[in-house]
Amino acid sequence: MKAIIFDLDGTLIDSAPDIHAAVNKTLAETGDGELDLDTVRDFIGNGVHVLIERVIAARGLSADRHPAMLESFLKHYEADPATLTTLFPGVQDCVESLHDEGFALGLCTNKPEGPSRAILQAFGLDKYFGAVVGGDTVGTKKPDPAPLLAVKDKLGARVAVYIGDSEIDGECAQRAGMKFALFTEGYRHKGLHEIPHEARFDDFDVLSAIAGRLAEENR
Incomplete structure (x- = not known):
């Protein structure tokens, strides 16, 4: 998977x-x-x-x-963690598309698991995610690779690609041995060249193709 x-x-x-x-x-x-x-x-x-x-x-x-x-x-x-929060443009369609294409979807965040699940539910995305690991789930946080690997294990995945927006996510993916796609419109504090990544994007409309390619490369 x-x-x-x-x-x-x-x-x-x-x-x-x-x-x-x-x-x-x-x-x-x-x-x-x-x-x-x-x-x-x-x-x-x-x-x-x-x-x-x-x-x-x-x-x-x-x-x-x-x-x-x-x-x-x-x-x-x-x-109420989702009063002012919004999805980035294209996220809803991208998540649905990846799910329909047969990818198992997971979430790895440093936010506590409780509000993370509440936010997914508020936007109707919870049904697509088979595993959620927050900053309080496994006793350690990113960039330690343990939370990311825990999501992969929970999903029962043989191959996994990580999608994130920061230097923390890039380091975590690298330490976990996963391909990483960098969303450039998020909360990063370092330049693009300072963050290890195999692909980057600023529009979720192109992520499905990127994720599919990286998953094939990671086989």
């Missing part, structure tokens, strides 16, 4: 507006001001623990406030 495994934030979805809103609700609870959307977008990718570390540093707060702020953020975010 061949599998296509996706990252979530910055790949399938533009989730920065909802994350930004939850961050500012957390800061507002204790009168710690707020952060703008672009700043919070730059904090996304390494999981919620690192997100809150970066928020604390940006506001000049004490590091010992991390546990309480993390709890507050998760409370606000998990209450």
